[in-house]
Amino acid sequence: xxxxxxxxxxxxxxxxxxxxxxxxxxxxxxxxxxxxxxxxxxxxxxxxxxxxxxxxxxxxxxxxxxxxxxxxxxxxxxxxxxxxxxxxxxxxxxxxxxxxxxxxxxxxxxxxxxxxxxxxxxxxxxxxxxxxxxxxxxxxxxxxxxxxxxxxxxxxxxxxxxxxxxxxxxxxxxxxxxxxxxxxxxxxxxxxxxxxxxxxxxxxxxxxxxxxxxxxxxxxxxxxxxxxxxxxxxxxxxxxxxxxxxxxxxxxxxxxxxxxxxxxxxxxxxxxxxxxxxxxxxxxxxxxxxxxxxxxxxxxxxxxxxxxxxxxxxxxxxxxxxxxxxxxxxxxxxxxxxxxxxxxxxxxxxxxxxxxxxxxxxxxxxxxxxxxxxxxxxxxxxxxxxxxxxxxxxxxxxxxxxxxxxxxxxxxxxxxxxxxxxxxxxxxxxxxxxxxxxxxxxxxxxxxxxxxxxxxxxxxxxxxxxxxxxxxxxxxxxxxxxxxxxxxxx
RNA sequence: GCCGUCGUAGCUCAGUCUGGUAGAGCCCCCGACUGUUAAUCGGGUGGUCUGCGGUUCGAAUCCGCACGACGGCGCCA
Numbered sequence: 001x002x003x004x005x006x007x008x009x010x011x012x013x014x015x016x017x018x019x020x021x022x023x024x025x026x027x028x029x030x031x032x033x034x035x036x037x038x039x040x041x042x043x044x045x046x047x048x049x050x051x052x053x054x055x056x057x058x059x060x061x062x063x064x065x066x067x068x069x070x071x072x073x074x075x076x077x078x079x080x081x082x083x084x085x086x087x088x089x090x091x092x093x094x095x096x097x098x099x100x101x102x103x104x105x106x107x108x109x110x111x112x113x114x115x116x117x118x119x120x121x122x123x124x125x126x127x128x129x130x131x132x133x134x135x136x137x138x139x140x141x142x143x144x145x146x147x148x149x150x151x152x153x154x155x156x157x158x159x160x161x162x163x164x165x166x167x168x169x170x171x172x173x174x175x176x177x178x179x180x181x182x183x184x185x186x187x188x189x190x191x192x193x194x195x196x197x198x199x200x201x202x203x204x205x206x207x208x209x210x211x212x213x214x215x216x217x218x219x220x221x222x223x224x225x226x227x228x229x230x231x232x233x234x235x236x237x238x239x240x241x242x243x244x245x246x247x248x249x250x251x252x253x254x255x256x257x258x259x260x261x262x263x264x265x266x267x268x269x270x271x272x273x274x275x276x277x278x279x280x281x282x283x284x285x286x287x288x289x290x291x292x293x294x295x296x297x298x299x300x301x302x303x304x305x306x307x308x309x310x311x312x313x314x315x316x317x318x319x320x321x322x323x324x325x326x327x328x329x330x331x332x333x334x335x336x337x338x339x340x341x342x343x344x345x346x347x348x349x350x351x352x353x354x355x356x357x358x359x360x361x362x363x364x365x366x367x368x369x370x371x372x373x374x375x376x377x378x379x380x381x382x383x384x385x386x387x388x389x390x391x392x393x394x395x396x397x398x399x400x401x402x403x404x405x406x407x408x409x410x411x412x413x414x415x416x417x418x419x420x421x422x423x424x425x426x427x428x429x430x431x432x433x434x435x436x437x438x439x440x441x442x443x444x445x446x447x448x449x450x451x452x453x454x455x456x457x458x459x460x461x462x463x464x465x466x467x468x469x470x471x472x473x474x475x476x477x478x479x480x481x482x483x484x485x486x487x488x489x490x
Numbered sequence: 491g492c493c494g495u496c497g498u499a500g501c502u503c504a505g506u507c508u509g510g511u512a513g514a515g516c517c518c519c520c521g522a523c524u525g526u527u528a529a530u531c532g533g534g535u536g537g538u539c540u541g542c543g544g545u546u547c548g549a550a551u552c553c554g555c556a557c558g559a560c561g562g563c564g565c566c567a
Binding site: 086088089090091092093094095097106108110111112126127140142143144162163164165166167169170171172173175176228243244265267269270271272273274275276277280282283284359361362363404412413414415416458459460461462463464465486487 | 491496497500501502516517518522523524525526527528529530558559560561562563564565566567
């Protein structure tokens with residue numbers, strides 16, 4: 001942890017504040033812009049800011065707030081760098097609540113304990129001003145969190161303008177100022193959990209002999225019939241943003257056998273729901289020589305591993321989002337598995353009739369996961385309206401060897417996977433049935449012409465997994481800058 | 491693609507039904523306060539009532555059109 005803090009400080013120094021007088025922008029144009037910006041209204045402030053940072057009596061930041069909150073520095077003198085989260089002043093004492101990337105803590109600045117200019121700065125600085133505080137860590141029941149930093153010096157690096165975000169904000173406004181809202185505790189808590197989740201997925205596959213391979217983002221056509229693609233102008237020709245690595249995975253799996261990838265996928269569907277993004281992060285895997293059961297075990301395994309890592313690395317954050325580490329640690333394989341037919345029976349028992357062949361809708365998914373603490377797996381869906389590459393069930397040609405992993409709390413389908421059809425003629429027929437021209441899939445069909453083998457894989461929505469882990473009401477809060485049908489800025 | 495709700499100060503909203511000179515709280519500024527927890531108390535600044543058109547002596551308010559946003563369903567991960 002200390003090395004991480006020091007690293008951040010060192011990077012800040014290198015990027016923003018040059019001591020040799022050079023401009024951080026490489027080109028001549030950048031240099032001009034740099035100087036003219038300085039010459040304008042805020043020039044004086046910028047100069048002051050630079051000068052202050054170079055004060056030798058201010059050594060680089062040493063301590064992360066989370067360390068203090070965990071009692072690591074109680075009784076010691078520390079120096080903190082961070083941003084003002086809240087201020088409360090009263091007479092000769094100012095309470096400045098500070099946040100950094102790791103947490104939030106109260107600092108107290110007493111008029112008679114710091115230099116006069118330091119107290120004046122503490123009184124004057126607005127929310128989100130960046131500051132450096134020196135002081136001693138004291139356990140005090142009166143402080144929020146039970147521990148605080150009593151300042152011996154207080155220095156404002158940059159006086160923030162009036163910050164637009166206060167309490168009681170509408171969802172709409174927070175989306176407008178998303179670039180500032182990412183500083184909130186709600187967002188930073190999610191960022192830490194998201195970080196662990198991504199790392200856990202990579203760990204899981206790499207630890208089991210999977211190769212990370214990279215499919216293209218720009219593609220000539222789609223992979224899943226009905227889904228809508230974002231079209232782009234590729235030097236006068238139509239191209240599309242990928243919605244899945246599916247077709248490429250099936251080509252690559254015959255080269256590397258066990259492969260995975262975590263990257264963006266794009267869907268141009270105008271889905272106005274709490275679990276859809278038009279740009280989302282997709283964790284996908286494909287494996288040769290195995291069938292549905294084997295990759296289903298990996299689906300359970302990777303979800304479980306992510307839950308273990310998050311619970312282990314961020315127990316406080318887990319509690320903050322309304323889960324418990326115990327809840328996540330209990331998410332271990334195997335998950336409950338039911339067939340599509342069994343799901344229909346269960347729904348009927350709950351008074352919900354669903355016509356055979358129809359996909360499970362939000363309503364039904366919620367009913368199936370009601371009261372469950374682990375995701376539920378549904379297998380063997382009807383073949384009608386399933387993607388052309390899914391393998392027919394040899395025991396029942398009306399079914400496919402496909403599965404969904406359905407999470408509770410209204411999140412729904414987190415993983416969709418299947419064994420893939422290996423027979424060239426069957427795939428061609430399916431393509432035609434779905435109104436596609438097999439000719440435009442000719443390169444893909446080569447995977448069934450040259451050494452076709454049994455293989456299977458799945459795709460997992462990273463934001464949906466994070467939404468479920470963090471119990472988020474809306475999937476857009478599982479990503480820093482969400483892209484939805486109505487919004488792609490900031 | 492379908493259904494619904496909303497748009498008034500930097501923010502959160504009242505005012506619209508029943509037309510008559512634009513309101514509150516928060517933020518911010520000034521002042522008081524040495525243990526505050528979204529501190530409190532006193533004073534102050536701040537408006538293209540989403541836009542366009544119509545009705546009217548007069549429109550934030552009534553009518554029409556447009557735009558924007560949010561929520562739900564479908565589709566999916």
